[in-house]
Amino acid sequence: MSKLEQICKFYDISVEVGKGIIGKFPPFAGYNHSKVVNEAIEVYGINNEVKIKESIMKFPRFAGYNHSKVVNEAIEVYGINNEVKIKESILKFPPFAGLNHSKVVNEAIEVYGINNEVKIKESILKFPPFAGLNHSRVINEAAEVYGINNEGKIKEAILKFPSFAGLNHSRVINEATEVYGINNEVKIKESILKFSRFVALNHARVINEATEVYGANNEVKIKEAILKFPQFASLNHARIIKQKTKIGGLIGFSNQQTIDTLLENPVYTSYSYKRDLARIDVARILINEGVSLNEEFKDWFVKTHIASPYSPGTFHRISHGGGEPKLLTLARKKFADQIKTYSL
Structure with a gap:
């Protein structure tokens, strides 16, 4: 059996694929591949044998590295506490193993700032291809799409969601405008920043799934809600609506009123069930004190969502003891003429 045939059998690849690999990286033909893989297993673990072979097939130079040295040098940059993440990064993005990571981080610091060094390292370990990007070019190309005045926001977006750096943003915007409309291009860009x-979502699918929950007749409102509060696009709406209609019912809202309220004020969808219950605690106190559960109260209660329903300085519901929440203080002032007696 020829050397080529041995290699192809070992990696379970065709002769044509084997020839292609050797043609691109001739030293590959001279390696003892059993030894190569066994030595890599000592570093990355026997459970990663398949990934090691896949890494070699994707990036043949991987077979020629001293992986103990590769990992140790990366640890000097990213920290010993990140050893597992370093190994995972290498197996996700094999060229990672061949990089000079001190240089990678220093060049990124020149773009994102020394104060963001920790975030840069975190970004690299979350999205290993980040290490191989030309970040000056990344920022310049994104600025052409989102505007040079948004350069700071672009950098923040990248460090929050590193995959952002690897996208074709002209294409991202074009695909989103097909869903939300060309007249909303500015809002789409604002939503992304x-x-x-937001850039990674399949927006046609997002809209379809949301209309199944809120109703096809609300498609326009759903799109408006997303562009008003972009996080709305990534939520589990079936779970949200189940929770919110239950809460809405406690203060006299019909299911449709709850849906209308959520679409007009999409930020409500981000509030936890605990916060919702804390607001209900306040509403119950007010009702006990004589405040009428009429449309004026409901409208005010919805609009005053920013006020904390918790006891001051805590995240404790008033029903669990503590001082008067800001929401209750404001409500007592607003509806003072209706209050007959203070319950606490």
């Missing part, structure tokens, strides 16, 4: 994960 507010919530960088």
